[in-house]
Amino acid sequence: MQKEYSLHSRCGSSRIFLDEGLERLGPLAGGRRTVLLTDERVHALHGERFPEMEVISIPQGEQAKSLGRATLLYQEMIRHKMDKASLLIAAGGGVVTDLGGFVASTYQRGMGLGFVPTTLLAMVDAALGGKNGVNLGEYKNMVGTIRQPEFVLIDPSFLQTLPRKEFISGLAEVVKYGLISDPAILDLLEGKDADEVALDGDLLAEIIDRSVQAKIKVVEEDEDDSGVRRILNFGHTYGHGIERLHDLSHGRAVAYGMMVALALSEKLGLLETGVREKAMRILRQLELIPDIQPDRERVMEIIARDKKRRGDRIAFVLLRRPGVTEIVPLTPEEIAGHLEDTDL
Numbered sequence: 001m002q003k004e005y006s007l008h009s010r011c012g013s014s015r016i017f018l019d020e021g022l023e024r025l026g027p028l029a030g031g032r033r034t035v036l037l038t039d040e041r042v043h044a045l046h047g048e049r050f051p052e053m054e055v056i057s058i059p060q061g062e063q064a065k066s067l068g069r070a071t072l073l074y075q076e077m078i079r080h081k082m083d084k085a086s087l088l089i090a091a092g093g094g095v096v097t098d099l100g101g102f103v104a105s106t107y108q109r110g111m112g113l114g115f116v117p118t119t120l121l122a123m124v125d126a127a128l129g130g131k132n133g134v135n136l137g138e139y140k141n142m143v144g145t146i147r148q149p150e151f152v153l154i155d156p157s158f159l160q161t162l163p164r165k166e167f168i169s170g171l172a173e174v175v176k177y178g179l180i181s182d183p184a185i186l187d188l189l190e191g192k193d194a195d196e197v198a199l200d201g202d203l204l205a206e207i208i209d210r211s212v213q214a215k216i217k218v219v220e221e222d223e224d225d226s227g228v229r230r231i232l233n234f235g236h237t238y239g240h241g242i243e244r245l246h247d248l249s250h251g252r253a254v255a256y257g258m259m260v261a262l263a264l265s266e267k268l269g270l271l272e273t274g275v276r277e278k279a280m281r282i283l284r285q286l287e288l289i290p291d292i293q294p295d296r297e298r299v300m301e302i303i304a305r306d307k308k309r310r311g312d313r314i315a316f317v318l319l320r321r322p323g324v325t326e327i328v329p330l331t332p333e334e335i336a337g338h339l340e341d342t343d344l
């Protein structure tokens with residue numbers, strides 16, 4: 001069902017269209033000089049579906065999120081005679097929306113920007129909230145801006161061509177929203193495997209809709225990452241640690257991080273009975289549980305360097321029950337101690 005939400009924050013407002021077709025892009029561009037930024041794979045699969053406009057296509061993959069690539073894009077924009085009044089539409093996964101958002105926010109100190117997310121992760125997470133950025137060598141998202149795109153157009157039909165692995169990876173963020181914000185998402189997912197979710201259009205539309213609403217709610221409450229927005233890091237602190245050590249999809253790393261956060265929540269006597277088991281059933285059925293035995297000491301070393309650290313403590317997002325989080329400052333030693341005799 002077509003729906004429109006709005007997201008308001010100090011760094012601008014976005015109109016977010018759900019289940020919307022690409023023909024809407026013409027009216028949204030409103031006669032402005034417009035360039036479509038996309039990656040080679042999305043362009044090959046879906047390029048013809050977009051209205052006629054200039055296209056800049058970048059190589060697919062995380063390496064494109066760099067200052068070097070941003071410089072090449074600024075030069076392309078000059079060549080296309082783009083100015084502040086022009087519009088950049090970034091259509092792709094989180095790499096394209098992050099890079100496109102950064103370039104549009106900085107080119108001539110800011111030009112028009114719209115997103116068409118084409119991965120599940122970008123639809124429910126990366127394209128929403130206004131955080132854009134590029135990596136600096138091995139440092140992820142080190143240079144960036146916070147600025148809301150004018151619009152985000154979500155057309156779930158893009159997901160039909162998304163590789164299964166990428167789809168499953170995106171589902172981890174959906175489970176996260178179920179745990180931190182909207183318990184109904186967990187009920188919708190329980191008992192379903194990834195293929196059932198992918199093939200059930202109504203179910204898919206509903207979990208995207210609920211995830212989008214969850215992200216809007218958190219971002220509107222707190223845009224600068226200092227307070228409420230930190231709950232979006234649920235599963236990510238430990239997840240990022242093991243992502244650096246194991247060859248895992250982002251989704252599986254986050255899923256493992258959520259398992260750790262749930263185990264810690266239980267250990268500290270916060271978590272309602274049965275929640276962890278339910279979450280584990282869902283993650284298992286969605287093939288999100290990685291088969292790894294991480295070297296906990298090395299994970300803790302990486303976590304200790306986390307940029308979200310305050311003094312010697314890490315603000316760990318824990319759970320009381322689905323929809324109710326608690327941020328608990330813990331030292332790496334405390335985390336390691338609590339995890340020692342868990343059944344992870």
Ligand SMILES: NC(=O)c1ccc[n+]([C@@H]2O[C@H](COP(=O)([O-])OP(=O)(O)OC[C@H]3O[C@@H](n4cnc5c(N)ncnc54)[C@H](O)[C@@H]3O)[C@@H](O)[C@H]2O)c1
Nearest residue numbers: 041060093094095096118119121122125126131158161162
């Ligand atoms: N800004 C934020 O708030 C935020 C939040 C989460 C993640 N991110 C960023 O998002 C990035 C990851 O995003 P991602 O997982 O979407 O990865 P991605 O953009 O690399 O896309 C994954 C792969 O899927 C392909 N693809 C995209 N859409 C497709 C489609 N419809 N059909 C077939 N193939 C398709 C891409 O070409 C690419 O090869 C990371 O850089 C991460 O830092 C940003």
